[in-house]
Amino acid sequence: MVMMGETWGQLGSVIASAMFVWAMFQNYFPHQLRGRIERYGHKLLSLVYPYIQITFNEYPGDGFERCKAFIAIERYLAANSSARAKRLKADLVKDSESLVLSMDEHEEISEEYEGAKVWWASSKNIPTSQSISFYPREDDKRYYTLTFHRKDRDVITKAYLRHVLDEGKAIAVRSRQRKLFTNNKSESWYGYKRSMWTHVVFDHPATFETWALDPKRKQDIINDLLTFSKAKNYYAKVGKAWKRGYLLYGPPGTGKSTMVAAMANLLEYDVYDLELTAVKDNTELRKLLIDTTSKSIIVIEDIDCSLDLTGQRKSKKEKDEKKEVKDAEDVKKAREASESKTSQVTLSGLLNFIDGLWSACGGERIIVFTTNYVEKLDPALIRRGRMDKHIELSYCCFEAFKVLAWNYLDLESHPLFSTISKLLEETNMTPADVAENLMPKSAEEGTETRLENLIKALEAAKEEAKMKAVEEEKLLKAEKEEKLKAEKEDKEKAQNAEGTTGKQALVTDAKENGVKG
Numbered sequence: 376m377v378m379m380g381e382t383w384g385q386l387g388s389v390i391a392s393a394m395f396v397w398a399m400f401q402n403y404f405p406h407q408l409r410g411r412i413e414r415y416g417h418k419l420l421s422l423v424y425p426y427i428q429i430t431f432n433e434y435p436g437d438g439f440e441r442c443k444a445f446i447a448i449e450r451y452l453a454a455n456s457s458a459r460a461k462r463l464k465a466d467l468v469k470d471s472e473s474l475v476l477s478m479d480e481h482e483e484i485s486e487e488y489e490g491a492k493v494w495w496a497s498s499k500n501i502p503t504s505q506s507i508s509f510y511p512r513e514d515d516k517r518y519y520t521l522t523f524h525r526k527d528r529d530v531i532t533k534a535y536l537r538h539v540l541d542e543g544k545a546i547a548v549r550s551r552q553r554k555l556f557t558n559n560k561s562e563s564w565y566g567y568k569r570s571m572w573t574h575v576v577f578d579h580p581a582t583f584e585t586w587a588l589d590p591k592r593k594q595d596i597i598n599d600l601l602t603f604s605k606a607k608n609y610y611a612k613v614g615k616a617w618k619r620g621y622l623l624y625g626p627p628g629t630g631k632s633t634m635v636a637a638m639a640n641l642l643e644y645d646v647y648d649l650e651l652t653a654v655k656d657n658t659e660l661r662k663l664l665i666d667t668t669s670k671s672i673i674v675i676e677d678i679d680c681s682l683d684l685t686g687q688r689k690s691k692k693e694k695d696e697k698k699e700v701k702d703a704e705d706v707k708k709a710r711e712a713s714e715s716k717t718s719q720v721t722l723s724g725l726l727n728f729i730d731g732l733w734s735a736c737g738g739e740r741i742i743v744f745t746t747n748y749v750e751k752l753d754p755a756l757i758r759r760g761r762m763d764k765h766i767e768l769s770y771c772c773f774e775a776f777k778v779l780a781w782n783y784l785d786l787e788s789h790p791l792f793s794t795i796s797k798l799l800e801e802t803n804m805t806p807a808d809v810a811e812n813l814m815p816k817s818a819e820e821g822t823e824t825r826l827e828n829l830i831k832a833l834e835a836a837k838e839e840a841k842m843k844a845v846e847e848e849k850l851l852k853a854e855k856e857e858k859l860k861a862e863k864e865d866k867e868k869a870q871n872a873e874g875t876t877g878k879q880a881l882v883t884d885a886k887e888n889g890v891k892g
């Protein structure tokens with residue numbers, strides 16, 4: 376098959392050679408003749424060859440990295456060509472188990488964009504030398520050629536290419552395997568050779584559909600996340616870095632970590648689980664941040680435990696103590712011990728991590744803190760702008776229970792629901808505990824038994840709470856009585872002391888009077 380792009384390509388190269396020869400010999404022609412030849416030459420060229428070609432090489436220049444534009448075009452053509460091209464090539468996508476079909480070499484497809492026709496051809500460079508190379512790509516230099524009519528130059532170079540690259544990138548994001556990263560201890564990466572993050576494939580099954588929360592609040596959160604992910608231009612317009620902070624707080628087992636997984640699945644982001652205690656100092660924290668990619672969620676779990684907010688003061692105290700240790704070896708040992716024990720990340724380092732100048736690089740990032748004790752956190756850390764959205768996750772309400780009942784029992788309603796609703800209002804139980812009670816404990820356990828199990832657990836929790844309240848009241852009463860007793864004793868002591876002082880004064884007075892008399 377004679378391909379349109381290739382035919383024009385060959386003709387184009389003949390004309391290009393002619394132009395080259397002309398450039399070499401033009402000085403031998405008189406000035407006037409030269410101008411005329413050039414004029415007619417261009418006219419002839421535009422008559423014979425009204426098409427423009429753009430080439431996209433897989434490995435431009437000497438780089439070892441595949442060209443990003445080439446990858447995007449490959450994805451775009453794979454999605455658009457598999458229905459039209461006759462010869463396709465199957466590739467296993469890196470880190471994934473799915474196949475991508477793309478145009479085979481020397482295959483061509485055409486398409487129309489806003490009335491402009493374009494031809495895409497896939498080709499391969501045959502190596503000129505017979506050198507042996509370590510890199511398989513050396514003899515596999517592929518490239519795409521885009522051919523279009525000169526009259527469409529504007530629409531193609533301005534709009535069509537942008538469209539192809541954006542589409543290609545979006546397809547790549549949709550089909551990639553997402554990753555769950557965690558930071559390595561600094562001893563395990565040497566210089567810049569090893570990445571500071573290691574990763575596994577992220578395939579947590581949690582979604583917002585299976586995450587139990589009051590539907591209205593849940594929808595608010597989903598809307599907030601989706602608005603953020605589409606707000607690139609808006610953030611640029613208002614001059615804000617494209618990132619958003621979420622603070623999730625509440626008792627253990629209320630679904631904070633599950634929510635992070637659901638967020639990542641909704642937005643198709645990678646997750647960076649940052650273990651602050653493994654970060655040596657603020658510089659390392661910054662390096663870790665720079666090493667993250669966009670379209671990601673950076674999570675710091677249990678922030679109140681990870682960071683000693685009095686760290687700065689403590690380290691100063693430790694330094695003073697060290698001064699007192701005279702023996703050089705002791706100093707060394709003490710330093711080593713303190714280094715291995717605590718991370719030197721300070722509050723200001725963390726604040727900088729969240730919204731310092733560096734935090735803007737990359738963009739499209741969500742930072743999440745989770746904690747059980749929000750009141751322990753420094754207000755500077757969670758002020759709006761750093762942690763933009765504060766979400767309290769609390770004990771299971773009836774609406775949340777309904778989601779869990781649907782997940783675990785495929786149940787929308789049941790006569791026992793009213794009892795459960797009442798009990799959930801009267802007692803506190805985390806979604807984790809509710810979920811655990813709805814799990815089947817044996818193959819024979821049916822829906823009814825599992826609901827009854829939950830009711831029993833709720834009643835037990837209610838009873839326990841009541842006993843605890845009575846116990847607390849008793850304790851409080853005892854404390855009050857103790858306090859009253861102590862006050863009474865103090866009062867008596869004071870009165871006794873006053874009485875003794877009064878008597879002594881009388882004796883002294885009497886003595887003084889006696890002397891005088």
Ligand SMILES: Nc1ncnc2c1ncn2[C@@H]1O[C@H](COP(=O)(O)OP(=O)(O)OP(=O)(O)O)[C@@H](O)[C@H]1O
Binds near residue numbers: 626627634746807808
């Ligand atoms: N709101 C919820 N919806 C669905 N499942 C939940 C929810 N909350 C908790 N669970 C279940 O309970 C388990 C524990 O929840 P999760 O780890 O998210 O709690 P957490 O709030 O992060 O607790 P911690 O503060 O101890 O880290 C999860 O495996 C999940 O199955």
Ligand SMILES: [Mg+2]
Binds near residue numbers: 631632633676745
């Ligand atoms: Mg958690």
